Each structure stands twice: as structure tokens, then as C-alpha cells.
Amino acid sequence: MTYLPTLPTPRLIIDEAKLRANIARMQGQCDANGVALWPHIKTHKCLEIARMQLDAGASGLVCAKLGEAEVMLASGVRRIFLAYQLVDPETQAGRLRALADALDTLIVAATSFVQAEALGRVLDRAGITLPVLMAVDTGLGREGVRGLQSAQATAAVIQAHPRMRLMGLYSHEGQAYSEGVDRQMAAQHCVESLAAVRDAIDPALTLWPGCSVTADLAAALPGVHAVRPGTYVFGDLWLSRLTGQMSIAETALSVLTTVVDRPEPGLAFVDGGSKSFSSDKTPEGVFASPADERDFHITRVSEEHGWVTGRQVNELQIGDRVAWTPAHVCPVVNLADTLTVVNEGIVTSEWKVAARGKVS
Ligand SMILES: Cc1ncc(COP(=O)(O)O)c(C=O)c1O
Structure with missing residues (x-):
């Protein structure tokens, strides 16, 4: 011993009992609301933990980079959402195709008008058609369309492209990492922003908000299909002392x-x-x-x-x-x-x- x-x-020390409790708590909150949990693996980058999340009931995994997704295949995962901008046919099309071949479902991200066009070129080169989630900026000022006009224009690029199928909208509300944040208000603001874009484009689009500060509360809000938290699996000072999650x-x-x-x-x-x-x-x-x-x-x-x-x-x-x-x-x-x-x-x-x- x-x-x-x-x-x-x-x-780095992992308390396995606490890890399992964090996984079970978030999964329980999603299950209770009939919402899918797609954990982001950027926090743990570890096959054993990905397997625990999938065994607990996660519907799929979220990765940022192709390299993360390639490693995660060994977890046995069948569905991955690559929540990051793909733009380079030269270096990314072949890897994307191999990944899509290895999975049942591979979802890719469109984050703006110009990036959606670039994503189309990557898919053309890869010769594959994939489901797409369009990012909506809900206040972080990073990925995502800004405003309804830009959302409609970007959605039109995706809908017109033969290799993209627009399936829903996602956000990363990283601005919720602020001391003393009102988590309920933050979750509501995010989901309402996504819903407004959905209503302007297509009521059938699914909503995928995602961030550990708000995921448990967002899962209880109407219209949410899936949440995508990452940090909840371990937690840290931001998620505990500062935001009270x-x-x-x-x-x-x-x-x-x-x-x-x-x-x-x-x-x-x-x-x-x-x-x-x-x-x-x-x-x-x-x-x-x-x-x-x-x-x-x-x-x-x-x-x-x-x-x-x-x-x-x-x-x-x-x-x-x-x-x-x-x-x-x-x-x-x-x-x-x-x-x-x-x-x-x-x-x-x-x-x-x-x-x-x-x-x-
Ligand atoms: C696109 C995206 N989705 C989900 C997450 C998970 O957020 P959190 O670590 O706050 O749970 C992140 C985190 O950076 C992200 O960038």
C-alpha cells in the first residue's frame, strides 16, 4: 500500500470518491430534467475519467481540438462535439474525416460568418457532411455570432452548404466566472439569448449552453437540449469560493x-x-x-x-x-x-x- x-x-491528487460524486451530481441534475450531458474533456484530458462520465450516462464528449478527440476515441466514446473553429483544409480535413469515420456522430462548430465559410472548405476537402452547432456570443466576446443579423447571415451560409446540417445553437458563457455572480440570472440570460436566435432562424434548432457555473441551472430551463460543462468534474477556487457552484x-x-x-x-x-x-x-x-x-x-x-x-x-x-x-x-x-x-x-x-x- x-x-x-x-x-x-x-x-496532482484525485480524491476518487469526490470525483465520482461530482460526476453523479451533474448527471443527476441533467437526468432529472431530461437534458443531455456532454462533458467537456479539456478539464481532465484523461481516458479513465471520460469513461466514468460515459458510464454515468453522458450522451457524448466535447473536445476543443482534433488531437483531444483523437485521444478520446480510446475511451469508447461514440459521439463527440468539436467545439472549436476548424478553418484549415490542408492540415485538418484528413484528420476530421478519420475522426468522423471512427464515430457514430461527430458535430462541428460554426462560430461566425467567415469561419462558417472556412468550415465549409474543410468539409469539402474532407468529402464528408456533418451536423453543425452554431455558436452565439452571450457576453464573453469570444466565439459566436454577435446579434440577430449576423446569426441569420451565418445560419444562411450553413444551411446553403451541401456538407453542413445546422442542428442547433451553442454558447460558452465564460463571463459567468465572476465573483459573487448570480448563477440563476446568468443561466437565464444565456438560455434566453440562445432562444431568441433560435426563434429568428428555426424553432426546431436545439439549444446547447455550456459552462460549469451555470450548467446545473441551465439544465432546468425550458428549451435546453444539452449542457456542456467541464470544470465541474474537479472544481477549483473559481467554481467554489468565487461563484459558489x-x-x-x-x-x-x-x-x-x-x-x-x-x-x-x-x-x-x-x-x-x-x-x-x-x-x-x-x-x-x-x-x-x-x-x-x-x-x-x-x-x-x-x-x-x-x-x-x-x-x-x-x-x-x-x-x-x-x-x-x-x-x-x-x-x-x-x-x-x-x-x-x-x-x-x-x-x-x-x-x-x-x-x-x-x-x-
Ligand atoms: C466551448 C466550451 N464549452 C464548454 C466549456 C466548459 O466550460 P467550464 O469549464 O466552465 O465547465 C468550455 C470551457 O472553456 C468551452 O470553451
């Missing part, structure tokens, strides 16, 4: 570190910096907080060092282990080769972050 204190650090105690991933220095009162260093925690932080400048909610935080990072400051920092001693909840979990996972799975303090498995670095 391997116990946590004997492991080298830094290391879950508690810190429910977060399933922590970064285990060791205290390596105490050079002056009020300051400790741990052996994880930006190469373990990424550069993402909360609006207060916190990169990570202790999973057991003691009152100190990582408030500055260099590559291999985390500066720990706060009221209880003087309690730390060299060699102490500290498990941290990161501010934003998704880039943290992408920095690690493996996830160490723990049940009641005992290491039970080591899972590969199989789609790590698959950014093309």
Missing part, C-alpha cells in the same frame, strides 16, 4: 506540495510554482488555497517556487505537506503527466493525462 506522505511532490470540500483535485523554505517570518516556500499551478489566479491574486481551508495562500509564483503568505503561515515547517486547491484547475492538469488517485488516504491508481498538450 502506498500512502500520500511517501510520494514525491509536487503531484460547489464547496471547497467538494473539489476533487488538489496539488500536493512540500514546504521547502521558511526564510523569514510570514513567508514559506513550497516546491510548486507556475510549472505546477499555471499563471492563472483569482482576482485577489491567489494562485491556490489550502484544500483544508487554513488561512494562508500561494500569492506569487516563479517557475518552481510558490510564495505562501497569510495569517497561519508561521505554523508551517520545512518538510510539511500541503494540499492546494488551484484557482483554475484546467491548465494545472495540462501541466502534469499523471493524476494520482487516492481513496481514503491510500493511493489506488495512477492515471495518465492522455490528451495533455494536444493543442492542435
Whole structure:
């Protein structure tokens, strides 16, 4: 048996019971409303977790990049939505075709008038016809048509193209990641924005909002066909302390570190910096907080060092282990080769972050 204190650090630790609870909770909320759950795998990039989500009842998986989807095939998934702009026939058509051949359903994304035209060229080169979800910008200002006129013009491009079948509308309401957000209002705003576009184009279009801050509430709103959350599977400071979607105690991933220095009162260093925690932080400048909610935080990072400051920092001693909840979990996972799975303090498995670095 391997116990946590004997492991080298830094290391990503998964509490399997909490992971399973997070998967079951979101699936339960979707099932109760008759809404499909398509989890985004960008958060875990791990075949074992994708299989858990599918076994729990997920209808399909969402990936951003072709490389992520290619890796996820080994999970046994039969339906994937590639929620990212495809634009390059030269490098993407062959891979897209191979992916479509390997799956029962492959859905692709149209995010604007010009990108829809480019997507058409990729599909022409691939020689395949695919279902398309059109993105609607509901406030993030990233992917998605802006306004009804642009929505109608983009939908017309898709509907006129022989290799595209417009099936619905999606959004990523990442703007809901704001401190103290009213989650119900955010979910409602998003779904109403999608519904307005649907009503202007075709009442048969399905609605696919997606973001962990709002997914559980969006699933209960009329007209929603599917939700596509990713971060809910682990949780992080954004999803717990800042937006209140879950508690810190429910977060399933922590970064285990060791205290390596105490050079002056009020300051400790741990052996994880930006190469373990990424550069993402909360609006207060916190990169990570202790999973057991003691009152100190990582408030500055260099590559291999985390500066720990706060009221209880003087309690730390060299060699102490500290498990941290990161501010934003998704880039943290992408920095690690493996996830160490723990049940009641005992290491039970080591899972590969199989789609790590698959950014093309
Ligand atoms: C297109 C798209 N869909 C779904 C998600 C999942 O969002 P979250 O991680 O907030 O659950 C993301 C996250 O970046 C995304 O970009």
C-alpha cells in the first residue's frame, strides 16, 4: 500500500470518491430534467475519467481540438462535439474525416460568418457532411455570432452548404466566472439569448449552453437540449469560493506540495510554482488555497517556487505537506503527466493525462 506522505511532490491528487460524486451530481441534475450531458474533456484530458462520465450516462464528449478527440476515441466514446473553429483544409480535413469515420456522430462548430465559410472548405476537402452547432456570443466576446443579423447571415451560409446540417445553437458563457455572480440570472440570460436566435432562424434548432457555473441551472430551463460543462468534474477556487457552484470540500483535485523554505517570518516556500499551478489566479491574486481551508495562500509564483503568505503561515515547517486547491484547475492538469488517485488516504491508481498538450 502506498500512502500520500511517501510520494514525491509536487503531484496532482484525485480524491476518487469526490470525483465520482461530482460526476453523479451533474448527471443527476441533467437526468432529472431530461437534458443531455456532454462533458467537456479539456478539464481532465484523461481516458479513465471520460469513461466514468460515459458510464454515468453522458450522451457524448466535447473536445476543443482534433488531437483531444483523437485521444478520446480510446475511451469508447461514440459521439463527440468539436467545439472549436476548424478553418484549415490542408492540415485538418484528413484528420476530421478519420475522426468522423471512427464515430457514430461527430458535430462541428460554426462560430461566425467567415469561419462558417472556412468550415465549409474543410468539409469539402474532407468529402464528408456533418451536423453543425452554431455558436452565439452571450457576453464573453469570444466565439459566436454577435446579434440577430449576423446569426441569420451565418445560419444562411450553413444551411446553403451541401456538407453542413445546422442542428442547433451553442454558447460558452465564460463571463459567468465572476465573483459573487448570480448563477440563476446568468443561466437565464444565456438560455434566453440562445432562444431568441433560435426563434429568428428555426424553432426546431436545439439549444446547447455550456459552462460549469451555470450548467446545473441551465439544465432546468425550458428549451435546453444539452449542457456542456467541464470544470465541474474537479472544481477549483473559481467554481467554489468565487461563484459558489460547489464547496471547497467538494473539489476533487488538489496539488500536493512540500514546504521547502521558511526564510523569514510570514513567508514559506513550497516546491510548486507556475510549472505546477499555471499563471492563472483569482482576482485577489491567489494562485491556490489550502484544500483544508487554513488561512494562508500561494500569492506569487516563479517557475518552481510558490510564495505562501497569510495569517497561519508561521505554523508551517520545512518538510510539511500541503494540499492546494488551484484557482483554475484546467491548465494545472495540462501541466502534469499523471493524476494520482487516492481513496481514503491510500493511493489506488495512477492515471495518465492522455490528451495533455494536444493543442492542435
Ligand atoms: C466551448 C466550451 N464549452 C464548454 C466549456 C466548459 O466550460 P467550464 O469549464 O466552465 O465547465 C468550455 C470551457 O472553456 C468551452 O470553451
